[in-house]
Amino acid sequence: MAWMLYTAIYELHNPLHVGYHKVGNLQRTRYYIPARNLWGAVTEALTRRGFHTQNAPLGDYRAIGEWVKAHCAFGYWFVYENQRFLTPGYSKDGLKYGDLTVAEFERRYLDTYASTAIDPATTSAEEGSLHEVEFIAPYHPVRPDHQGAALSTRIAGRVFLDETALPMLGEESRWRAWLDDLQIGGERRYGFGMLRLVEMKQMNDSQTDLTGKRPRQSVPKDAPLLAHTAVAPGIQVRGQIEPLVGRETPQSDAFGSYLSPGMICWIPGSVPMEDVQVQFEPEGYWRVIG
Secondary structure, eight states: OOEEEEEEEEEEOSOBOOEEEEETTEEEEOSEEOHHHHHHHHHHHHHHTTOOBTTBOTTOHHHHHHHHHHHEEEOOEEEEETTEEOOEEEETTEEEETTEEHHHHHHHHEEEEEEOOEETTTTEEOTTOOEEEEEEOSEEOOOTTOOSSOEEOEEEEEEEEETTTHHHHOHHHHHHHHHSEEEOSSOGGGTOOEEEEEEEEEOOOTTEEOSSSSOEEEEOTTSOOOSOEEOOTTOOEESOEEEEOOEEOOTTSOTTOEEOOOEEEEOTTOEESSOEEEEEOTTSOEEEOO
16 A cells, blocks of 8 residues: 655634643643544534545535544654654753744744633632633734734644545645545634645655555654653653543534544653654554554
């Protein structure tokens, strides 16, 4: 099986919240979009817009989701500034996003939204209902060397399409026909997470193997892992680990009622102490294969 590699660049038109963890009343966001979230957003968009195949009937979210999982693969998507990805990476100076420290990234791209429920009996804030949602802002401040209004935030990342998906989604015109806009992450009932396509272009990467059953990528020693990567025995990595669990919603069940099997992963930005090769798994994480 052969794969084709593209870079998709989207512009963020609303706040983007990708759930992470809660600190007090504040619901934190991740600073990137995991592949699993992209799989869900693409599945939803294709299904709502009438996409179907012989084995994925019209309107069947589960079947279309399995089709996407089998024939498409996604890298994690990151904030895209000045033709470069602000990817996480641990260095001697700590965690950075591109050339930005965590504090600089947060100051430039993050904001929060606070709300509370109203107690109808008192027409005042309901006790215990105050909460604050952190998000990646759709606009960020202009740097001192630029003039004019704030700049729109762009999000970009890798998309892999196999020989089955290429005739339907390959090239910008086909991808745009189905996936010109995507809504990703949490708080969507409030309009969060709307992305609109700017450009999709084919790319080549000497460190990526596109000839196997799944895409594979070589990660040199001291280069960051750019996705959650399942912890592998005997591989030394400098960084952090976290348990990774996903939620799915079967059509007949309540929202998020199904939990995917959990696994312990190195978080994006962690740095292997030796050269490794990883595989893009259908569930969105990376697995070390050599």
